Ligand SMILES: Nc1ncnc2c1ncn2[C@@H]1O[C@H](COP(=O)(O)OP(=O)(O)O)[C@@H](O)[C@H]1O
C-alpha cells in the first residue's frame with residue numbers, strides 16, 4: 001500500500017485537482033490518499049473567525065467567498081448531473097460552517113472548540129469533492145484520529161488511533177481518501193493536528209496501515225537545500241535521514257510538518273517528497289539508510305522568523321541547582337513553546353528562543369517565578385530581543401568533520417551578521433544560531449555559498465560612475481560573465497548603479513548591457529549618500545561597491561560602506577591619498593570586518609604595482625627607494641610635444657583621449673602624481689601626508705590658479721614657446737624631459753627631471769608608466785614594472801581584476 005498526501009497548492013484549483021487524479025491513477029496497487037484544504041482556505045477560515053469574533057460583518061462576505069470558491073471548483077470538475085450530488089455531499093458541512101460563524105459573530109467569542117471546528121472545515125470540504133472526483137472511498141479522519149489536549153496542543157493518542165485505523169482497514173478498497181489535518185478528542189469534539197498537519201495525518205495512516213511508502217506531493221521538486229523562496233539557487237536534496245529531515249523541518253523547512261517524521265521513522269516507512277506539478281522529477285527520499293561519509297557535511301539550511309530571544313542572567317544563577325528546571329517549568333506551565341536553548345558554560349545566563357507572540361506571557365511567567373531573586377538583584381529582569389530569527393544548518397556528516405562551526409561563523413561574520421546565541425546538540429547533527437530577522441536572507445545566502453551548497457559564488461556589485469571607466473567596466477561585466485561562471489564558478493551580479501544624479505537598484509540583478517540607458521529612462525534621483533543608504537539597507541551578501549568616479553564626495557562614503565561589511569574597489573585616488581589617519585582607518589576597518597578595500601588602479605592604471613609592493617612588504621622585505629613616472633598624461637604630453645604640436649594642443653589631445661583627469665590641471669599641477677606617490681609610499685610602509693611631498697608643478701603655479709578651465713586653456717598657450725625651446729635644447733644634448741616621482745630616505749618629491757639615454761625613463765613611450773622599486777632584496781637591480789599607465793580600457797580591466805580578487809577565486 002502507498003499513502004499519498006496532496007498539499008494545499010496541489011489541490012488549489014480544478015486544474016490542479018485534475019493533476020492529482022492523473023497521479024493517483026498512475027499508481028498501481030492499493031492506495032490511500034490524504035488531502036489538505038484548498039490552498040489558502042485554512043488561513044481564510046481563521047481570519048474570518050477572527051473577524052466574526054470582533055463583531056465585524058465582513059465575516060459573512062468572507063464566508064460567502066470561501067463557499068463560492070468551492071462551488072467554482074465543483075463547477076469546473078463535474079458534469080451538470082453530478083454537480084448537485086457533490087453539492088449535497090458538502091451541504092451539511094457548509095450549514096455547520098454558517099451556524100458556527102453566526103454564533104461567533106453574535107456572541108463575539110471564539111472558543112477553542114469553535115476555532116478547531118472552523119479551521120478544519122477546509123479539509124472537510126476539499127476531501128469530499130476530491131474523493132468523488134477521483135473515485136475514492138471517503139473516510140472521515142475524525143472517527144479514527146484521536147487527540148488529547150496536553151502541553152498546549154492536541155497530542156495524538158497513538159494506541160487508540162492505531163486501533164481504530166486497523167479496524168477500518170478491511171473496509172478500505174483499492175483507493176480510499178481521508179481528509180488531512182482533522183481529528184477529534186475523546187468527547188468526539190472536533191480537533192486539528194496543528195498548521196501543516198495533513199502531512200502528519202498521512203504519516204499516521206501510513207504507520208497504522210504499514211504502508212510501503214509515504215508520498216508527500218507538494219509544489220516543489222523535493223526537500224531543497226534551503227527555502228527556495230529565499231535562495232533562488234537552492235536545489236533538491238536526493239536523500240535525507242529521518243533525523244536530518246526532522247531537524248530541517250523543526251527549524252522551519254515548511255515542506256514537511258515536523259511530527260510527520262516520527263510515525264514514519266518508528267515504522268521505518270520511507271517518505272518521498274514529490275512535485276505534483278513535475279511528477280517526473282526524482283524527488284527526495286527520506287529513510288534510515290546510513291549517511292555516506294563522502295556526502296556533503298551539510299545537507300540543508302533552514303530558518304524560522306518571527307521569534308524572540310529571551311535571556312535570563314545574573315550572578316545568582318551561577319552554581320545554583322534547579323534554575324533551568326524552574327525556568328522551563330514556568331514556561332511549560334504557560335504553554336510557551338521553546339524553539340532553542342543556549343546556556344553559557346559560566347551558568348551566568350540562559351537564553352531561549354520562543355515565538356514572538358509568546359514573549360510577554362513568557363516574560364511574566366519567568367519574572368514571577370524568579371521574583372525573589374530579581375528583588376534581591378541576584379538575577380536581572382528578563383531581557384527580550386524582538387524581531388529575531390533562528391538559522392540552522394543540518395547534516396549527519398558534520399560529526400565527522402572539524403571546523404564546520406568556524407567556517408559557518410566566519411562566513412556569516414564577514415558579512416556583518418551579528419550572532420546573538422548559538423546552540424549545538426551533542427549529536428552534532430545541527431548548529432543553530434540566532435540573528436536579527438532583517439539579516440536572514442543575507443545569512444542564508446552566505447551559508448549556502450560557503451558550504452558549496454551552491455555551485456557558484458556570487459558577488460553583488462554596486463557601481464558609482466557610468467563615465468568612461470564605468471561604462472567600460474560594465475562591458476567587461478557583460479563580456480566576461482559566462483567565462484567567470486564556467487571557469488571560476490563566480491557570478492557577478494550588478495545590483496545597483498548610480499550616475500551623478502540618478503540610480504537604479506535591483507536585488508535580483510540589473511541588465512549590465514542596458515543599464516546606462518535604463519538609468520536615464522527609469523532611474524530615480526539620488527545623491528551619493530542616498531545611494532549608500534540604499535546599499536546598506538538592501539543588506540545583500542558579498543556586496544562590493546565600485547567607484548569609477550574621481551569624486552571626493554563618493555570617496556567620503558567608503559568608510560560607512562566598509563563599516564557595513566561592503567567591500568570597496570576604487571579607481572578613485574582621493575580616499576587613499578587623503579589624510580593618513582583616514583586612509584589607515586579604511587584599511588583597518590576592511591581588515592576588522594573581513595571585507596576588502598582594493599585600489600590597484602590608483603597607481604599605474606591596470607599595471608600591477610600595489611599588489612607586488614604589498615607582497616614584498618608582507619614577505620618581510622623593506623622598501624628603501626622608489627622612482628617612477630606615474631602620470632600617463634604628463635608622459636604623453638612630453639612625448640608628443642614637437643614643433644608642430646605645441647603644449648596647449650597636446651594638453652587638449654590628452655584630455656580628448658581620456659588620459660588626463662577630467663580637469664587636466666589636476667595632472668599639470670602635479671597633484672595627481674603626488675597622490676600616486678603618496679599611495680605607493682604608504683603601501684611601502686611610510687607614514688606621509690600630502691604636505692610632506694615636495695612638488696614642482698608641470699606648469700608654473702600662476703597658470704593653475706586661474707579661475708576656470710577655459711581661462712587656463714587660453715593662457716597656457718603663452719607657455720608653448722617655452723616648452724618647445726626646452727625640448728629642442730635637450731634634444732641637442734641627447735636628453736629628454738620626464739615628470740618623475742621619487743621616494744628616498746623617507747622623503748617624497750615630484751617634478752620635472754632631465755634624463756639621458758642610459759636612464760630607464762628615457763625610452764618610456766606614449767602614456768606609459770614605469771615604477772622602479774629598490775628594497776633590501778631588490779638592491780642592485782630594482783624591481784621594474786612598465787607599461788600602459790593610463791586609459792579607460794586598462795583602468796576598467798584593473799578594476800575588474802580587483803573585483804574578482806574580492807571573490808578570492
Ligand atoms: N527546504 C525547503 N525545501 C522545499 N521547500 C521549502 C523548504 N523550505 C521552505 N519551503 C517551502 O515549502 C513549500 C511547501 O510547503 P507547503 O506550502 O506547506 O506545501 P503544501 O501546501 O504542499 O503542504 C514550498 O513551496 C517552499 O516554498
Ligand SMILES: N[C@@H](CC(=O)OP(=O)(O)O)C(=O)O
Nearest residue numbers: 007008036042195196197198
Ligand atoms: N490546511 C491545513 C493543513 C495542511 O497541512 O495544509 P498544507 O498541506 O497546505 O500545508 C493548514 O493550512 O495548516
